[in-house]
Amino acid sequence: MKLLRQTLLLLRKDLLLELRRHESLMTMFFFGALLLFVFNFSFELTPARVSELAPGLLWLAFLFTGTLGLTQLFEGERGNHCLDALLMSPIDRGALFLAKTCFNIVLMGLVELVVMPLFWILFSLPSWQPLPALFLIVFLGNVGFCVLGTILAAVTLKARARELLLPLVLFPLMVPVILATIRCMEALLRFGELGEALPWLRLLIGFDVIFLTVGILIFDWVVDV
């Protein structure tokens, strides 16, 4: 399918560039790890409390590192006006959206894969068992964040004070994702299974699906004047 082919082509180019430049990934890794240290000094993280606070703290870390990734998202195209080159080309704008979203999902996913075990180690959480399920929930939240984030990153591309504007418009809209992932993670940490938190999972998946579709349809207008 043409959309898929174009998406993969763009994604491959972005991953190749990231591999060579290491701009986004490295900063995100270090920022995420740094935040964990800051948490240690800001909160009394006794073993009793840490399980309770873990979902919220992790999400704080991911929100900030994710935003960092988003503001960098179109940086690769900035030099030499390459974004113009992409917009002039006959590709489907939906493919550009999917490629950028997937790229950010990959970056955030890699950061999460490192930061979550790091959190477990630094704060001596009792059990490693819930981690895989937690990854899955965080990943779904990741998708929601990257989908909305990519649309808004593109929309704010030519705005002044962009680094401040992007979180300002993004965070209120992220409320369903944040609440849903935190409730699911709490359930997993406390009971080992979702149970009552199941409706939250449905909400999360619904959010992802809705805005992924909206993104593909609407991106034509996003990168345009």
Place this chain on the structure above:
Amino acid sequence: MRITVHQLAKAYGYFWALRDLEIQVGGGERVALLGPNGAGKTTLLNLLAGLIYPTRGEIRLDGVPLTRQSNAQRAAIGLLSPGEHLYDDLTARENLEFFTALYDRQRGPISIANAIEETLEAVGLGRWAGEYAGALSSSMKCRLSVAKWKLLSPKLLLLDEPYGVLDGGGVDLLESFLKAQSEQGSVVIIASHHVARVLDLCTRAIILEQGKLIFDETRREPWDSFARAFGAFTPGGNR
């Protein structure tokens, strides 16, 4: 390829960059787009490239209006801006591979690879095919752009100040490429400050000033009378 520009106007806030332009260009023409800085040349090129959209009026390619959704039309338009639209962290070869794939010009992996190598040789970049585009000098980068558009072969080719960075060999290369394109029926529009050079190459001259069209003549013989008509618009004869 026939370009029709009808009552085209573009405003940025309160500032009108272009006002009420009417132009018609046919295939095979090479048009010199001239005028002082701020006259609106780059704005017009960006509008024709489909990068920005008019405040008023319309552009038609072969009778079909150029709109946001015209992906098929985009495949036929090229914009050559020296130093731009190339990825610094991809090699020369990778850049060409990427763009040919983007424009769906890959007839088959082997034939496109050959075409890329041949084109790189033809523009004199054979030895630098594996170098990062960012490491190339500006004149080499411009040659790479020429290579790119040679492979993509657009029906409408727009150039924004190409003469500044090219060396002698590069200029000859560019001009023979442009002549070949227009012979195939493409439209070539060059915005430049190098008046003498571009007039030599082109079949028609258009002058913009403060967003308005003030001169639009096809080059005609005897050259003297054309030069005189043109000279009336250039204070002091030389810019």
Place this chain on the structure above:
Amino acid sequence: MPQVTGKKRKGILGAATLVFIIAGLYWGLIKAPPDAYQGDSQRIMYLHIPSILIAYLSFFLVFVGSCLYLWKREKRDDNLAHAAAEIGVLFTALTIIEGSIWGRPTWGVWWTWDARLTLTAILLLIFIGYLMLRALVEDESRAASSAAILGIIGFLDIPLIHMSVYWWRTLHQPPSILRPDKVPWENIHPELLTALAINFVAFVLLYFYMLSHRLRLGEMHEEIKARRMR
């Protein structure tokens, strides 16, 4: 919409608004009896409930304007979205202030993270983000499309935000005796309902009156721009 900006119609609208505001003030402050539990502080509900409804109406108009603008690219629709957002943010802020004023004597605190207040605060943030986006993007038509996208996404997100915030507050808390977000309609004195209805109409009229002025302002902006072309 454009017809509303005509001078005569604005005059009639303005007069009607004034009539209803005065009537609303009379009914709300004097005629309707004080609430059995909350006393006179309950009267702020006559402002608070219409305010929040108008805020949501505003966002709906932003959505409509945004969709129309992306579809037809007419300045008029973008003007509508912008105007609705500006007045909407005003009414949303008013709602929060009124809610806070009501909360102080009722619950003893200026703020609480109950579902309704939280939702209103989020709505305010979304509106502010929308207006900031418009202010910070330089090219006008780009600002218009960017804002339109945000308007559409924001509107689509609101039901999801609602659901998540309500679940957050209700699924994990035992039902409390004082449920500030539940108004028992069955038990309301008819006079209170009348007062509420009159004030609601007053607010709607006030809203459209302000909107018509704001729309006219936008139109004049466009006229100036067109004149400068010559």
